[in-house]
Amino acid sequence: MSKMLETVMDVVRDIAKVYLPPVYNVIKRGLDLKTFSMSMVAHYSRRFGARAILTVGVLATLYASYLFMMNALTPGAPKASHDVILKTRFSSPKPFDKILIVDIDERTLAAMSEQHGRWPWSRDVLADGLQKFNDLGARAVLFNVLFSDPDKNNPDADAAMDVTAQMNRATAFPLIRLNPKNDTESQLKVAQIPGVELKPGHPPEGTIAVILPMFGSMHDRLGVANQKPDADGIVRKYPLRWEEATFVLPSMVQRTADLGAADIAQVPNLMSLNWRNKQGRYSRISFSDVLKDQIKPEQIAQFKDAFVVLSLSAPGLGQTKPTSVASVEDDGEILATALDDALNQTYLRTLPNAAAYLINLLAIWVLVWMSLKQKTGGFMNKAFVIGQSGLGGITLLSASYTNYLIDLSDSMSFGLSVFAAIKLVQSMDDRWSRARPGFRKARQSTIKGQLLLLGYLDQRVTGSQAKALQNAAERIVGLANVVRVDDLFGGESFIKAQCAHFKALLVNVTETQAEAMKALLSHDDYAKVAVDSHDMVNLWDPENKAFTAEVTPLILASAARLLHDDWAEMN
Numbered sequence: 001m002s003k004m005l006e007t008v009m010d011v012v013r014d015i016a017k018v019y020l021p022p023v024y025n026v027i028k029r030g031l032d033l034k035t036f037s038m039s040m041v042a043h044y045s046r047r048f049g050a051r052a053i054l055t056v057g058v059l060a061t062l063y064a065s066y067l068f069m070m071n072a073l074t075p076g077a078p079k080a081s082h083d084v085i086l087k088t089r090f091s092s093p094k095p096f097d098k099i100l101i102v103d104i105d106e107r108t109l110a111a112m113s114e115q116h117g118r119w120p121w122s123r124d125v126l127a128d129g130l131q132k133f134n135d136l137g138a139r140a141v142l143f144n145v146l147f148s149d150p151d152k153n154n155p156d157a158d159a160a161m162d163v164t165a166q167m168n169r170a171t172a173f174p175l176i177r178l179n180p181k182n183d184t185e186s187q188l189k190v191a192q193i194p195g196v197e198l199k200p201g202h203p204p205e206g207t208i209a210v211i212l213p214m215f216g217s218m219h220d221r222l223g224v225a226n227q228k229p230d231a232d233g234i235v236r237k238y239p240l241r242w243e244e245a246t247f248v249l250p251s252m253v254q255r256t257a258d259l260g261a262a263d264i265a266q267v268p269n270l271m272s273l274n275w276r277n278k279q280g281r282y283s284r285i286s287f288s289d290v291l292k293d294q295i296k297p298e299q300i301a302q303f304k305d306a307f308v309v310l311s312l313s314a315p316g317l318g319q320t321k322p323t324s325v326a327s328v329e330d331d332g333e334i335l336a337t338a339l340d341d342a343l344n345q346t347y348l349r350t351l352p353n354a355a356a357y358l359i360n361l362l363a364i365w366v367l368v369w370m371s372l373k374q375k376t377g378g379f380m381n382k383a384f385v386i387g388q389s390g391l392g393g394i395t396l397l398s399a400s401y402t403n404y405l406i407d408l409s410d411s412m413s414f415g416l417s418v419f420a421a422i423k424l425v426q427s428m429d430d431r432w433s434r435a436r437p438g439f440r441k442a443r444q445s446t447i448k449g450q451l452l453l454l455g456y457l458d459q460r461v462t463g464s465q466a467k468a469l470q471n472a473a474e475r476i477v478g479l480a481n482v483v484r485v486d487d488l489f490g491g492e493s494f495i496k497a498q499c500a501h502f503k504a505l506l507v508n509v510t511e512t513q514a515e516a517m518k519a520l521l522s523h524d525d526y527a528k529v530a531v532d533s534h535d536m537v538n539l540w541d542p543e544n545k546a547f548t549a550e551v552t553p554l555i556l557a558s559a560a561r562l563l564h565d566d567w568a569e570m571n
Contacts, residue, residue, distance in 0.1 A: 060421075064410075067357075086277065089396055095279060099307050100302050100303065101332045103284050104318075106313075108287045123158055130143065169259070172255035183207050186210075195250045224250070234321075251338075274337070274347055282336045363415040371425075392408070450536065453533075453558055455503070488555070488556070537550055
């Protein structure tokens with residue numbers, strides 16, 4: 001499209017030049033003014049390039065600081081990147097072979113319907129199941145079924161359940177925490193709940209709204225059955241200890257671990273779950289198979305010294321929730337994962353907020369430093385790719401093979417954003433270089449001056465030194481009197497490959513400016529710069545063919561001499 005417009009403008013300009021000279025002059029002046037303006041804008045954009053890059057770094061730092069403060073104020077806020085990492089990681093911890101889920105599943109309901117009818121069954125059925133678990137050698141049982149009301153039609157079954165619960169001491173039973181708004185209407189004091197930890201300042205008469213099992217034999221082994229999904233409804237953490245403002249209650253997982261004589265004192269109150277999504281699920285046995293003695297010998301062996309989780313996964317019975325790695329997961333799998341993480345301390349540790357902040361700053365300012373040091377082109381591109389790959393690799397490998405989730409996705413995002421912004425700023429250099437000929441033409445010299453040819457090899461003079469030399473020369477002689485030579489030959493050839501390292505500046509100087517340039521070139525940074533002086537025959541006009549024909553042999557001679565000297569030095 002741009003080329004088409006340029007062609008149309010050229011046609012209009014040619015017609016006007018022949019048939020409407022006054023109009024042509026207006027168009028020409030307008031185009032020259034446009035070119036001049038573009039040159040000036042691009043030049044000063046480039047001249048302030050370092051400040052622009054620093055501004056990019058400062059803005060990115062401010063945003064990183066904002067994220068740091070927000071994370072500090074809301075430490076439990078969900079982070080979607082964690083879910084993506086856990087789903088895409090290469091591996092995960094193996095399910096603990098001493099955790100067994102006994103499942104009241106759809107198969108169990110079908111198998112027991114003829115003898116025991118529809119759910120809910122008589123409570124002596126579940127009492128028989130609990131007794132079976134212990135007879136098979138279970139170390140502890142997480143009994144995730146709540147009996148809140150008596151069975152008026154079968155009081156003998158309630159009595160059987162009560163006796164069985166009393167006999168099998170290594171069994172944790174559920175307690176349901178109700179909305180704290182209902183605490184004032186409850187008659188149950190917090191201090192009356194076995195295992196509660198009262199914090200300083202707890203009111204002695206403070207009450208709590210909960211649902212307790214109807215059997216008093218269970219009350220000394222209660223654990224909170226509630227979970228704490230994040231604000232988006234996804235289960236990412238498990239409250240090992242249910243902590244509120246003035247008290248702490250044990251969870252069912254903590255109770256089960258304590259009853260199994262496991263030491264979990266070092267596990268945090270709220271732990272991030274490390275899902276076993278890459279290593280298979282926990283072993284499951286249908287409740288009906290256990291009750292009817294239809295389990296295989298290897299399944300019998302699984303019960304020995306195992307932590308048993310009684311789960312309800314049949315449709316309509318149990319609860320399902322979304323997790324970090326699954327859209328639907330039953331409570332049995334969630335509780336088994338939490339129990340596994342607590343017993344083996346495999347819960348996810350995340351990167352401290354301060355450490356993540358420092359890595360974000362490092363990702364930002366390393367790129368800024370490289371750009372200011374003129375590490376552009378291939379080097380900076382490769383460094384960026386390597387850096388991004390390294391951050392991504394650390395993130396995935398840590399989540400896959402350790403219990404640490406070192407999420408560096410924010411650092412990768414900062415790196416990408418800063419890199420793109422720096423590239424945009426640096427592109428102004430090229431834009432200015434393309435616009436500059438029109439600027440030079442508008443400020444064409446009318447005096448024959450002296451030409452200084454400053455030649456160097458880019459492997460001998462660093463990018464920052466070359467940039468500083470050009471900027472200093474432009475300050476001495478003016479923008480219009482400096483021409484940069486970057487590429488002597490086009491195409492692919494042996495000569496181009498050899499001459500690719502040669503760079504040069506053409507500087508048009510007066511006698512006074514020549515002295516200033518001499519003083520500039522005496523600096524140690526420019527010891528590797530070859531200086532040639534030439535009294536020009538033609539006027540300084542880089543767009544004039546005669547001027548080009550005059551200076552081209554000088555440029556080639558300088559290149560040949562520098563390349564020869566470099567070759568001789570290497571050999």
